[in-house]
Amino acid sequence: MSKGLCELYGLPAAELKQLLDQDLFAGLHPDDQPGVQADLTSFMNRDSSDYQSIYRIKLLGQEDYVLLQA
Numbered sequence: 351m352s353k354g355l356c357e358l359y360g361l362p363a364a365e366l367k368q369l370l371d372q373d374l375f376a377g378l379h380p381d382d383q384p385g386v387q388a389d390l391t392s393f394m395n396r397d398s399s400d401y402q403s404i405y406r407i408k409l410l411g412q413e414d415y416v417l418l419q420a
Contacts, residue, residue, distance in 0.1 A: 359409060379406035379415050 351363040359366050369376055375383055382405040389403040406415035 360411065377408040377410070379408070382406050 351366050393401045404419045408415045
C-alpha cells in the first residue's frame with residue numbers, strides 16, 4: 351500500500367490491505383463498478399504496466415463520492 355493511498359483512506363497500510371482484501375471495490379460507486387472491473391481485466395490480460403481508470407468512490411467516513419483517477 352502506498353503512503354498516498356493510506357492517507358487518502360485515512361488508514362494504516364495493514365488495515366487498508368485488510369479492507370481491500372475483503373472487498374477490492376469497497377466504496378466504489380455502483381454505476382462505476384462494471385467499468386473498473388473491465389479496466390482491471392484488460393490490464394491483467396496484457397503485457398503492459400500502464401493502467402488508467404477514472405471512477406467515483408466513497409471513502410471511509412465520507413458522505414459524498416470523490417472522483418479518482420488511478
